Amino acid sequence: MNEPGRPPVEAMTNPRADRVRDVAKLTGRSGRLKRRQFLAEGPQAVREALRAHHDCLSAGGTPVVEALYATVECLKKHPELLEAASAPGSRLQVRIASEMVLAAMTDTVSPQGIVAVCNFVDVPLAEVLAAKPKLIAMLCRVQDPGNAGTVLRAADAAGADAVIFSSSSVDIYNPKAVRSTAGSLFHIPVVLGLTVTEVVLAAKAAGVGVLAADGYGHLNLDQLQDESAARAFDQEIPDSSYELEKPTLWLFGNEAQGLAGEEKALADHRVAVPVYGAAESLNLGTAATVCLYASARAQQRL
Amino acid sequence: MNEPGRPPVEAMTNPRADRVRDVAKLTGRSGRLKRRQFLAEGPQAVREALRAHHDCLSAGGTPVVEALYATVECLKKHPELLEAASAPGSRLQVRIASEMVLAAMTDTVSPQGIVAVCNFVDVPLAEVLAAKPKLIAMLCRVQDPGNAGTVLRAADAAGADAVIFSSSSVDIYNPKAVRSTAGSLFHIPVVLGLTVTEVVLAAKAAGVGVLAADGYGHLNLDQLQDESAARAFDQEIPDSSYELEKPTLWLFGNEAQGLAGEEKALADHRVAVPVYGAAESLNLGTAATVCLYASARAQQRL
Incomplete structure (x- = not known):
């Protein structure tokens, strides 16, 4: 020594x-x-x-x-x-x-x-779910190590309880991915090697709601956030679509193709991040950041 | 032809x-x-x-x-x-x-x-300000072309009216930066070659509020968002700190050092993006996304 x-x-x-x-x-x-x-x-x-x-x-x-x-x-x-x-x-x-x-x-x-x-620091999914998580991010078939690390770091900042990489994702232990996490890989439990189906079924069984980030989603994140703020101000909400305050697993898709149809079908809801400008779409890091911060804010108000 | x-x-x-x-x-x-x-x-x-x-x-x-x-x-x-x-x-x-x-x-x-x-598609600042902008992002001394393009794309998605790159920033016409914008360079007016001081003075003269994104800011973005939501629900706010609904210029700093002291001093307020987890800081793209979307949502509710 x-x-x-x-x-x-x-x-x-x-x-x-x-x-x-x-x-x-x-x-x-x-x-x-x-x-x-x-x-x-x-x-x-x-x-x-x-x-x-x-x-x-x-x-x-x-x-x-x-x-x-x-x-x-x-x-x-x-x-x-x-x-x-x-x-x-x-x-x-x-x-x-x-x-x-x-x-x-x-x-x-x-x-x-x-x-x-x-x-290796990854943990089994059961360990994550046993700890009564409030916010989990799952990346499905993410290909770029920089993106994987960036989303992990954003999830850490948003106070997520775990980040899950689907079995066909880039290796989070890739040196470029590790660099992009800026240390967050050592802060937040990471789960590897499972399929979306395995994760979604386990999450649902543990009482965690599942939202798919999807540009064509039938729900709009602004709506969910406004409903959450309304609840915080004790306003009446006639038809609440999904309570962002609830324990939630977010599914994010591949950089180029987004989530596959069967992946979206596994979720409770498909949620679109609003695009106010002329951008065709959001990049993965931007979309994940907006979704995770929206959940975190709603949960922080509880 | x-x-x-x-x-x-x-x-x-x-x-x-x-x-x-x-x-x-x-x-x-x-x-x-x-x-x-x-x-x-x-x-x-x-x-x-x-x-x-x-x-x-x-x-x-x-x-x-x-x-x-x-x-x-x-x-x-x-x-x-x-x-x-x-x-x-x-x-x-x-x-x-x-x-x-x-x-x-x-x-x-x-x-x-x-x-x-x-x-070249960049425009003079006067042209941007004459169009009564509601939301502008300025990147100060950003060094990485990928970051520059990613923030431009996120600003486009958030419906910003312009993106300004300080004179010491990476060239947004760099091929890697252009690729990272995913076409947004052609959607949203871009202003180049000015110092932070020049831009802030002109923006203030045009009635645009100036916020500096700063991890150590005295205001918290959550607070500004909650106040904005409260106004939307006609709740009373005793001491409003800054109305996110107002026309706003956001200043974002260099990837490694953030904003310089004199740059922060030019802003009306320094605003911290909340970090709920153990992450030491947010990366530039994540911070800019959260700030611009917060402004956009507040302004959309008007």
Whole structure:
């Protein structure tokens, strides 16, 4: 174990070393699946990973971070990271490495001087549903890692209880996706590898309403929000369509095609985000943000 | 002029031809500034460009599209584009080109078979303000072309009347930015090359309120929205902080640093988007979406 405040010795300088190659294998999906590990790059992601690591260990759980590789410059600039990593009982290796070693470990042009090898953090759906969630986002067949990460981060900001990626989605442990989450991957439970049908049936059984975001939806999000505000002001609502205050699972579709017909059919309602201007449609991140924030606001007023 | 329905002859097949090089110069900023032209790639962007082109010509304005280069395959798949481009009075060249020529003209790996050479579409700020705008977004020192385009598209969806990019922002005519707008660059007036101070002073003089999006803002967007909803339900509001229904200019900062102190000081109020979860902050696109949709909803209720 390293003493706090003192950088560990024995810097890694050979980018072709076996250990460097081993870490670099985590930039590919098969490497990640084999070891059930992934990479978190840069001070922000590593800070959140270390926080989750200590929270997990304190709760008697498994460690999040297995190893940390950093340049001396980075640890000088971010001494709090070295301190967090070397805290008593942290049970992780900190290794000083050269810029070239870090570049060889990651797929970024500028790896920002630090990379953590993390264990997969996804959880089973049953665990999420047992915690009586109020707001869940599910991404169905999302293809772009940047989009996946952006929506995860927006869901975290909106206070969602979990984000679910359908089995045919891009891998959220992809380095670009992890970067786009800006640390949110370590804040919010993530569920992977299930079909929309499996998730919707389980959610409904747990009393969670299911809304499909759909540009052609029969309900309009403005209407749902106005009804929710009206309830908050004790106004009478003749025909309430859906109470946004209720525990809700939102389904979001693929970037290009949106949700498939059979996916929409599984939801309780299809809800359109209003387009006030001439835009043909919303991009996935924009649509998800508007929907999740609408639910969050309605639920916050309770 | 080409007859509708009949593809023009004389296909371009030499990627090294002078004309191809001339078009390719528009992928760089200096080439664009010199000719005040830019490239719109792919069927969706070209469709919106042609629509704007005909609208401009009908209104006695200058043409938007100067020339169109497309593969035979693309025109077969999208005959409506050939028809729109060849309509009587369209005043533009349509040239058939090979895939290799299109690849040489653009900076994309897959140029989607069609590219339009367009004249700059930005307008003076005075023109925007003279039209009594209700909702304007200004991006200050935004650096990423994808972000710039995404926010422009979100502003279009929220029905904003204009989007302004500060003089130190990324070029919205950058091909990646144009792609990210998904055609919205041709829907919504864009103003370029002004400082935040110039824009804020002119907006205030035109009676437009100015809000700075700021994670540490003294006002909270939820509060402004709740007050707006309360007004809609004729509830009494003791101390209204800012009426979202009013004509509003939103200022959004750089991706990494947000707004600078002096930029925030120019605004009437600094408004925080609520973060309900553990996310440290919102990304630019998410924050802008939430703010613009909040204004749009309040204004729609009027």
